[in-house]
Amino acid sequence: MSASFLKTFYIFLLLSLLTPGINFTFNNSSEIGEPKCTETERKALLTFKQSLVYDFVMLSTWTNHLNNTDCCKWKRIQCNHQTGHVHLLDLHGNYPYTPYLRGAINVTSLINLPYIQHLNLSRNYFAMSYIPEFLSSITNLRYLDLSHSYFAGWIPSTLGNLLQLHYLDLGQKKELENASIELSLIYSKVSYKAMKHGIYSKSKLSYGMYKQG
Template identity: 55%
Template structure:
């Protein structure tokens, strides 16, 4: 939906060719003023010249309304793949204030070192799309962003922003995409973000120096609060039914109560990243029954204990499951047996390394779409036989190393797969030489 809306913006604007009204003079001067503080070795702004009767709607990265000639899109994003295709310098967004009709501003993947996002950002009242990611912005997130009532997408990720998220962001009632990951934010997530009922993607991974609190105790079942080990602050209410993608990775979350919080307030979640936190306790047995639409689940690099919940096998849409680097114990045969009728045909990556798992599943062949399997560095015991891999024709990477497994596989056996990566260190007995490409 968001992509469709952004495409609609672009369809309403064009470069100077075919524009009925040429670039407005005030807007041309504003763009030239903006250019003064920056430069590009790649010639990104080479068409921005101050020649008489120059139509700025023909400039690279500038798109104007076909009817009015007003600049509606300014797209000066650099390249993630090339270190030479970007803008450099200290910019002043205030110089663009004359672009009253601007709806789309993309300055991502540039180097605006020591530039602040100024309060004057509030002047772009028609803005629907704002991307300032990967551009070395510093300072705080201006609360004036909360005045951009038409905003659909806001991306400030991978900068050097600090201090707290301003609560005024919660005023952006039309916002669908919010990405603040990879910054240096502090404090709790403001309760007003719970007002963003249209939000489908929320990324706060590695944003916080000290994120330990995320939920609203008033909205949680009392039973779920009884074992808290952090102070709850407001964040999410039950209205976030559109939320599809949630990333809270690389923070300092500690309580497994977050699983109950997610179960209460997110109903259609497809992607969940809680990796690289300090989560303790166990994954609730019912979690997979409630969050049943997940495609990606990453809980790696935490301190989770207990067994892998059987209910995760009930998530029929699950394609990626990463539970590595925890303290999970027991076996996972219940999980695989549950998966046999459901997500066995969807799961492509199963990564369970660096845990305390002890019993090997008697049957891995239920995962017919599996491409990556990593069970290394556990306490697995038992025999590995040919039937374990019978249906794994898509398998590309296999690691069973540093366990106590015995391979009882004939050297003449022809596996249904050709591996690109194989690690069987410390497994007893050999295996055929025709497992790898």
């Protein structure tokens, strides 16, 4: 048997043994390469959490531990699988039963979550605080539910700047003032913008009505 044949045989054998290892490495690289939430958005969520009193179970995964830095894996959050940006935040409670959030909501930190499309803060207890006008800065919002969370005062007309909004529920009891008038203005404003941009069919707004009493 010639030396060149043996050399070729051993090279072929070596490549056969190494191939599974090479594939395994590529597979792992693919998993490692999946997008994670950005540092800015992770910090924004932790800042938002600090402003609230909450049931431990509700936000138990929202931590700053070294092995838990990917907020896309936290409970009540969904991220875009391609970009890693947070696009859904579902923090609905079950007030008066647990779990639910309490306190005066500090929504300014959510400005650093500009890609959110779905925000649900319903059935919590926000201590008769005002609905934050900063919500109108989250311009990608398509779904907003603040119902039965003990907000008080006027409904900010700036919510009418949310052109992408498809669903709005602000249903409370008697806490919000001039509710029906403000809702009509918001609805008209969003509808007018939608028609102006030729996307009325995509921006039809549904909203929760108020029950006085």
